[in-house]
Amino acid sequence: MSFFSDIGHFIMTPLYYLVSGVLVGWHSVWGAVFGADSAAAWALSVVGLTVVIRAALIPLFVKQIKSSRNMQLIQPKVKELQKKYGHDREKLAAETMALYKETGTNPFASCLPLIIQMPIFFALFRLVDHAAKQNQGHGFLTDKLALSFANAPFFGGALKNSFTSDGGSISVKIIAAVLVVVMTATTFLTQRQLMSKNMPADAMTGQYAQQQKMLLYVLPLVFAVGGIAFPIGVILYWTTSNIWTMGQQFWVIRNNPAPNTEAFRAKERRDAEKAARHGTPEIAAAAETGGGAATAVEEPPKPAPRQQPKKQSRSQRKSGPKAGPPAGGQKPKPKEDPA
Known part of the structure; x- marks a missing residue:
């Protein structure tokens, strides 16, 4: 048992220093504004910690988006492999992995930001828990700062209180319940x-779609059940992280959607409207009626090219017929009007 405890301590100790260092750094800023022992200073420090962690995870988030998009786009090919090798599980697994390798898709990349965040989440949880129960700090969070963090007054209670704790007032329980609901709702x-x-219609069926649907309902349920036992300071971190994820994902889906999705069609409509606004009135009218810009503006007719006289040699010019009256000295009769 001590062996696993030593391994856990070896892994978590660097995270204690990382989390506490960022937290204390933000607290030195907000504490100078709101007071070192105020809940506002510590709550904003938790928000600052979240921003720093999520900003550092942006490359992983980009990788997650690319992998998730590839997983969506290759679903028709995966279905073809399932139809072809459905009777042979080993062959199906081998061909599927070959398809992943060929398209540069990692089916586990979509979980990377969550997997990376969980140790940080637990490190923050342990910092608050130790400060509340043992009056001890970890890393750069000294015992004095740990007490200040855990006991910072918050709506009649403290940041160390949770929905299920006995030391919190009714107002604290209400605030904790609201934060748990917000945390669960933002996850969903x-x-x-x-x-x-940002998922094509043909990707809404199959094994990958079933996994996504399962996560859609399982993850919020897990956070709702576990959230009632989290200290308010920890719930602040996860709620802020979820709001960051929503905003970041909204920006990516809006500006770089996957092909053949509702977001992709919406972007095409916005691009067409933008082109119409910046174009001529004729182009704008054509865009509103569905016509293209090339057919909206008519070019003025070009003048017919002037016909050049046929070149003649000198002998042809000298021997050529001279214009004159016809034989007999009679003038040609004028043509009668058919009318």
């Missing part, structure tokens, strides 16, 4: 946003 809406806006 983030996953729902991805499935409804």
Whole structure:
């Protein structure tokens, strides 16, 4: 048992220093504004910690988006492999992995930001828990700062209180319940946003789609059940992280959607409207009626090219017939009007 405890301590100790260092750094800023022991200073420090962590995870988020998009786009090919090798599981697994390798798709990349965040989340949880129960700090969070963090007054309670704790007042329980609901709702809406806006219709069926649908309902349920036991300071971190994820995902889906999705068609409509606004009135009218810009503006007719006289040699010019009256000295009769 001590062996696993030593491994856990070896892994978590660097995270304690990382989390506490960022937290204390933000607290030195906000503490000078709101007071070192105020809940506002510590709550904003938790928000600052979230921003720093999520900004550092942006490259992983980009990788997650690319992998998730590839997983969506290759679903028709995966279905073809399932039809072809459905009777042979080993062959199906080998061909599927070959397809992943060929398209540069990592089916586990979509979980990377969550997997990376969980140790940080637990490190923050342990910092608050140790400060509340043992009056101890970890890393750069000294014992004095740990007490200040855990006991910062917050709506009649403290940041160390949770929905299930005995030391919190009714107002603290209400605030904790609201934060748990917001945390759960943002988790659900983030996953729902991805499935409804940035997944092609043919990717909504199959094993990958079933996994996404399962996560859509399982993850919020897990956070709702576990959230009631989290200290308010920890719930602030996860709620802020979810709001960051929603905003970041909204920007990516809006500006770089996957092909053949509702978000992709919406972007095409916005681009067409933008082109119409910046074009001529004729182009704008054509865009409103569905016509192209090339047919909206008529070019003025070009003048017919002037016909050049046929070149003649000198002998042809000298021997050529001279214009004169016809034989007999009679003038040609004028043509009668058919009318």
